[in-house]
Amino acid sequence: MSEPNEEYAVSASPTSEGSIRGGPELAPLVGIVMGSDSDWPVMRRAAEALDEFGIAYEVDVVSAHRMPREMVAYGEHAADRGLQVIIAGAGGAAHLPGMLASVTVLPVIGVPVPLAYLDGMDSLLSIVQMPAGVPVATVSIAGARNAGLLAARIIGAGSGAEATRVRALMAAFQADLSDQAKAKGAALRANVESQARTQPSGG
Known part of the structure; x- marks a missing residue:
């Protein structure tokens, strides 16, 4: 395995504090794991969403x-360590999400990572075609941002102060998405109307 990218911390042990993001006083609620450090350019979008x-x-x-x-x-001890969700990304013969789902009681979100060949379809099919009884919530190819957002929703669906806080932030996030879409619609309508006024009338 190649040396890890310096942009993030890859620990020698899953429980190493060097891999934790969110402040040293905060126990991690989500585990973001991948088959290789070369998957990080895709998987970092999940981390950014959680941030x-x-x-x-x-x-x-x-x-x-x-x-x-x-x-x-990692899978067997994830819940005991306080994790609530695992996001697992892999490319090619992407067995990581499914294998983790088989040994943990936690929800696992699979991220198909595209490689040089097949544009990630091999990864997608490897992750999504799980046998009955071993579910993996699979997002789109390279859809790590949605994986992070789904993990946030899972945490927000729980109870306690943290879940309440996340639900409030998610409601604000959704309202902002709606406002952005409405603004785009208004801008498009204004642009079309402006073009219609500047075009010479026929006949």
Whole structure:
């Protein structure tokens, strides 16, 4: 495995504090894991979405094929360590999300990471075609931002002060999306009307 990108922290152990984001006083609620550090340019969008909601998370490389024992340990102990959601990204023969889902009681969100060939369709089909009883919530190819937003919704669906806080932020986020869409509609209508006024009338 190549050396990790300096833009994020990859810990030698899933429980290393060096991989935690959100402040040292905050225990991570979301685990963001990937098969290789080369997946980070895609997976960082999940982290950025969680940052918007102030949700603490950890980041790590947990390869299903190159470190299977560590992968199993990560999944088995994730809930005991306080995680509530796992976001797992992988490319090619993307077994990581499904294998984690088979050994954890937590919800797992799978992110298909596109590689040089097949444009990520191999990753998507590897993740989405899970057998009955082992669910993985799969987002679109390279859809890590939606994975982060879905993790935020899962946390917001719980109880307690943190869930209430996240729900309020999600409501504000959705209202902002609506305002942006309405503004785009208004701008489009104004542009069309302006063009209609400047065009010479026929006949």
